Amino acid sequence: MNIAMNRIMKEFKEVVANESNGIELHMPEGELTRNPSNSSSNKKEIYLSGSLLGPPDTPYAGARFHVDIIVVDTYPFNPPKVRFTTKIWHPNISSVTGAICLDILKDQWAAAMTIRTVLLSLQALLATPEPDDPQDAVVANQYKKDRKLFEKTARHWANVYANGPTPEPECDAAVKSLAEMGFDEEKARAALSSMHWNTSDALESLCKA
Amino acid sequence: MTSYFDEHNCQPLESGEEPNHLLDLARLLLDSGIGAQFQLEFERIFGNVDGRKQPPAAKHIIENLPLINYFNNDEKCSICLKEFQLNLTTELPCHHKYCKICIIEWLKLVNSCPMCRIEFETDDKDYEEYKKQKQRLKQRQVELDDLHNSMFS
Numbered sequence: 001m002n003i004a005m006n007r008i009m010k011e012f013k014e015v016v017a018n019e020s021n022g023i024e025l026h027m028p029e030g031e032l033t034r035n036p037s038n039s040s041s042n043k044k045e046i047y048l049s050g051s052l053l054g055p056p057d058t059p060y061a062g063a064r065f066h067v068d069i070i071v072v073d074t075y076p077f078n079p080p081k082v083r084f085t086t087k088i089w090h091p092n093i094s095s096v097t098g099a100i101c102l103d104i105l106k107d108q109w110a111a112a113m114t115i116r117t118v119l120l121s122l123q124a125l126l127a128t129p130e131p132d133d134p135q136d137a138v139v140a141n142q143y144k145k146d147r148k149l150f151e152k153t154a155r156h157w158a159n160v161y162a163n164g165p166t167p168e169p170e171c172d173a174a175v176k177s178l179a180e181m182g183f184d185e186e187k188a189r190a191a192l193s194s195m196h197w198n199t200s201d202a203l204e205s206l207c208k209a
Numbered sequence: 210m211t212s213y214f215d216e217h218n219c220q221p222l223e224s225g226e227e228p229n230h231l232l233d234l235a236r237l238l239l240d241s242g243i244g245a246q247f248q249l250e251f252e253r254i255f256g257n258v259d260g261r262k263q264p265p266a267a268k269h270i271i272e273n274l275p276l277i278n279y280f281n282n283d284e285k286c287s288i289c290l291k292e293f294q295l296n297l298t299t300e301l302p303c304h305h306k307y308c309k310i311c312i313i314e315w316l317k318l319v320n321s322c323p324m325c326r327i328e329f330e331t332d333d334k335d336y337e338e339y340k341k342q343k344q345r346l347k348q349r350q351v352e353l354d355d356l357h358n359s360m361f362s
Contacts, residue, residue, distance in 0.1 A: 003289055006289065006290075006291075007289060007290055010290040010291075011290070076288060077314055077315060077318055107262055107263070110319075110321070110323040110324075110326065111287070111288045111311070111315045111323040112287035112288065112323035112324050113323075
């Protein structure tokens, strides 16, 4: 058994013993390891999933966000690959793919970090976005130019996609009006969010696509 | 007495040979550390885009890691999360302890301690120059601030 698998087993005990921060780590059902889909090598990757509770006093408060975690063969010498599977409106997370821009998942990774510290860092990222180092430029722009609107949009996404406790009736109504015209609800929501909830601008961008 | 050519690490031109100005210019730029300056200037304008990748630690550091046998029974290596074993444990200059094989594998990738991120020497001349320039820039900023404070407070 290699060091990656050994460490993940030890880490599991650590997270299970420390669930007070609203983070969770799950083993997949069935096969734990898979060969990377894009290569024929026999390097095994470990597929895990986790979730974190949105931090208090943010638009994400009370909502639960799920992430996919791929532990590479060379872990802990290289960082795990992490991606949000729950849709989220945040400057450092792609609203389309869930890709995350966070230094510790790239060049600032250190071998002493664990999956638990990664999940806690993601929680911290939700509380303190870095709009100057964005993953999603549209969201980052909105964050910088109209903080109130950003918070409303983020709260709406958290309510719809992550069981967040606070509905935004205006947003719901705008999405519903476009959905009734026959547009896909998810696409309508993305277009409205990018167009500062201006229905005619959103309509135009939906028709162009 | 050393000749002009020895001192400048170049050779006299053969008869009929033209000087290679491009090579001279490249040499001049490298010697003046301007590469590192460009990097810093780039970071100032565009931000630290994906950071400069830290090179591995210097070979002599990796080769001269000491073996230590002073640790508590429940102390663990933060890389493999296993308890330390006699004659297999080492300590970095920052006093963080690791299994020797674990930290060697890490230092072959990155020149810093995984716990405190303190940086160690590297064999990468370019990176060492970059670090020095960065230090100088910081020092200059401190001096400017001091000057400013002494004038306006």
